[in-house]
Amino acid sequence: MNKLKTSKLLFTLLGLLLAPFAFGDDLNQANTAWIMTSTALVLFMTIPGLSLFYAGLVRVKNVLSVLIQCFAITCLVSILWLVIGYSLAFSEGNAFIGGLSNFMMAGVLEDTLSGDIPESVFAMFQLTFAIITPALIVGGFAERMKFSSMLLFTGFWLLLVYAPVTHWVWGGGWLGELGLLDFAGGTVVHVTAGVAALTAALVMGSRKGFPQTPMPPHNMTMTVTGAGMLWVGWFGFNGGSVLSADPELTSLTLVTTCIAAAAGGVSAAIFSNILYKTYDLTMFMNGVLGGLVGITAGADQMSPTDATLIGLIAGIILPLGVSLIDKLKLDDPVGAIAVHLICGIWGTLAVGIFGAMAGVDQFITQLIGVGVIGAFSVVGAAIIIYAIKAISGIRVSEEEELKGLDLSEHSMGAYADFSVDQK
Numbered sequence: 319m320n321k322l323k324t325s326k327l328l329f330t331l332l333g334l335l336l337a338p339f340a341f342g343d344d345l346n347q348a349n350t351a352w353i354m355t356s357t358a359l360v361l362f363m364t365i366p367g368l369s370l371f372y373a374g375l376v377r378v379k380n381v382l383s384v385l386i387q388c389f390a391i392t393c394l395v396s397i398l399w400l401v402i403g404y405s406l407a408f409s410e411g412n413a414f415i416g417g418l419s420n421f422m423m424a425g426v427l428e429d430t431l432s433g434d435i436p437e438s439v440f441a442m443f444q445l446t447f448a449i450i451t452p453a454l455i456v457g458g459f460a461e462r463m464k465f466s467s468m469l470l471f472t473g474f475w476l477l478l479v480y481a482p483v484t485h486w487v488w489g490g491g492w493l494g495e496l497g498l499l500d501f502a503g504g505t506v507v508h509v510t511a512g513v514a515a516l517t518a519a520l521v522m523g524s525r526k527g528f529p530q531t532p533m534p535p536h537n538m539t540m541t542v543t544g545a546g547m548l549w550v551g552w553f554g555f556n557g558g559s560v561l562s563a564d565p566e567l568t569s570l571t572l573v574t575t576c577i578a579a580a581a582g583g584v585s586a587a588i589f590s591n592i593l594y595k596t597y598d599l600t601m602f603m604n605g606v607l608g609g610l611v612g613i614t615a616g617a618d619q620m621s622p623t624d625a626t627l628i629g630l631i632a633g634i635i636l637p638l639g640v641s642l643i644d645k646l647k648l649d650d651p652v653g654a655i656a657v658h659l660i661c662g663i664w665g666t667l668a669v670g671i672f673g674a675m676a677g678v679d680q681f682i683t684q685l686i687g688v689g690v691i692g693a694f695s696v697v698g699a700a701i702i703i704y705a706i707k708a709i710s711g712i713r714v715s716e717e718e719e720l721k722g723l724d725l726s727e728h729s730m731g732a733y734a735d736f737s738v739d740q741k
Contacts, residue, residue: 345434345436346434346435346563348563349433349561350434350439351563352557352558352562352563352568353435353443353561353562354439356443356553356554357443357445357554357558359550359554359558360450360554360558361446362551363450363547363548363551363554363555364388364391364392364446364450364453365388365392366544366547367547367550368388368450368454368548369384369385369388369544370543370544370547371540371547371603371652372456372457372652373540374536374537374543375535375651375653376461376535376536376651377461377536378732378733379721379723379724379731381537381732381733382723382732383460383461383722383723383727384456384460390465390469391456391472392449394469394472394473395445395449395452395472396445398473398477399441399448400422400423402418402422403448403476403480403481404423404426404441404445405417406482406485407444407448407481407485407488407489408420408444408484408485408488409489411485413486413495414485414486414491414492415481415485415491416489423438423441426438433562435562440561447503447507447555448476448480448484451503451506451510452480452514454508454512454658455475455511455518455654456468456652456654457650457652457653457654457655458650458654459518459522460651461525461723462714462719462723463712463714464710464712464713464714464727465723466710467706467711467712470702470706471703471706474702475514475698475699478702479514479694479695479698479699480506482694483505483506483510483694487500487505487506487687487691488506493687493691496683496686496687498684499615499675499680500615500666500687501617502555502559502615502617503614503615504614504665504669505615505662505666505687505688505691507658507662508614508661508662508665509658509659509662509666509688509695510695511654512655512657512658512660512662513692513699514695514698515655515658515659516648516655516659517695517696517699517700518699519649519650519655521703521704521707522703522712523649523713524647525649526719526720529647529649538599538600541600541603542599542603545606548607548610549579549606552579553572553576555614556572556574556575556613557571559571559618570618574617574620574621574625575610575613577625577626578610578613578628578629578632579607579609579629580629581626581632581633582605582606582609582612582636583603583606583633584605584630584633585632585633586633586634586636587601589633589634589637590602593641600653601636601640607661608629608632608633608656608657609628609629609632609661611632611657612628612632612661612664612668613625613628613629613665614662615662615665615666615669616628616665616668616669616673616675619674619675620672621673624672627672628664628668631668632664632665635661636656636660636661639655639661663688663692666687666688667688669684670683670684670685714727
C-alpha cells in the first residue's frame with residue numbers, strides 16, 4: 319500500500335513538472351522538429367548567406383555597409399514581428415489585413431498550436447521569411463542609401479507592404495480565397511522585394527559614375543560562398559513551407575528545389591556564354607538563384623521534369639533580364655531585380671503552366687496575383703521612399719558616396735590590415 323501511494327505521488331509530481339510542456343495529442347513532434355530546423359535554415363539564408371552574396375558583389379569601400387544592413391534588418395524585423403507584424407499578417411481580421419489579437423504575441427502560448435506544430439514555431443518560421451524579404455531589397459539601393467533611411471524604409475515597408483500581402487495570400491485574405499497559389503513566396507517574397515528594389519533603383523538613381531566607370535564585384539569568392547549558403551538554406555525555405563515532415567510531399571519539394579537550382583545554373587551559364595562569349599560566374603550564381611526563385615511558388619505542385627523546365631527557362635530569362643536592365647541604365651549592383659522580380663514573376667505564372675494545377679483559369683489567377691501584388695508593392699515602396707526623402711533625406715552625400723559607406727557611415731574599412739584600393 320505504501321509503495322502504491324509512493325508511486326502515485328511520483329507520477330503526480332512528474333505530471334506537474336511536465337505540464338508546461340504538454341501540448342495534447344494533436345502535437346506532432348516530427349513535424350515540429352522539421353519546422354524548427356527549417357527556421358534555422360531560412361535564417362541562415364539571410365545571415366550569413368545573403369549578407370556574403372551581396373557584400374562580394376559591391377565595391378570594397380561598401381562591404382561593411384551591406385553586411386550591417388542585412389544584420390540590422392534581421393534585428394529590426396524580429397522586434398517588429400513580435401510587436402505587431404505577425405498579428406497583421408496572420409491573426410483573424412478581414413480580407414485585407416489581420417487584426418491585433420496577436421499584438422506582442424498575445425495568445426501565442428506554450429500550448430497553442432498552429433495545425434499540429436506549436437504556434438510559436440510557426441511564428442518564428444514566418445519571421446525568417448519576413449526578415450529575408452526586405453533584406454533582398456538592399457541590392458536595389460546598395461552603396462548609396464543612408465543607414466538611418468534604410469532602417470526607416472525597412473520598418474514601414476514591412477508593416478505597410480509585406481504584412482498585408484502576406485495576409486492576402488497566406489493569412490486567409492482575398493488572394494488566397496481567389497485561388498492564388500504561392501507555396502513558399504514567389505509573390506509574397508520575391509515579387510514584392512523585386513518590385514521594391516526596382517522602385518528604389520528608379521527613385522534614388524544610379525551610383526556616381528555609373529555606367530561610365532567600371533564597378534566590378536570586389537570579391538567573387540565571398541559571393542560564391544553566400545550563393546552556396548542560399549542554396550542550402552532554400553531546402554528549409556521550400557521544404558519547411560510544407561509545414562510538416564510529410565515523407566512524400568516534403569521529399570518531392572526538396573527534389574524540385576534542387577533540380578530547378580541546378581537547371582537554372584546550367585542554362586544561365588550556357589546562355590550567357592552565347593551572349594557574352596564567356597562563362598560568367600556572376601551569371602552562373604544568379605542563374606542558380608533564378609532557378610530557386612522560379613520553383614518557389616509551385617515547388618509542391620511540380621514533377622522533377624517540370625522543375626527542370628522551370629529552372630532551365632529561369633536560367634535563360636535571367637541573362638536577358640540583366641541585359642534589359644543594363645540597356646535601361648538601371649543601377650542594380652547585385653542583380654536583385656532580374657533574379658527576384660523577373661524570375662519571381664516567371665515562377666508564379668509557371669504554376670498555371672506546369673504541375674498539378676496547370677490550366678487557363680489557374681494561369682489567369684496567377685497573373686492577377688502578380689499584377690495586384692506588383693502594383694501594390696511599387697506604390698507602397700514609392701510612397702515610403704519619397705516620404706523619407708522629403709523628411710530626412712534618403713541618399714548619402716556625393717562626398718560620402720565617393721568615400722564609401724564603410725568609412726562615411728561606419729567609420730571603418732572592411733580590410734583595414736591590408737593595402738587595398740578602396741575607390
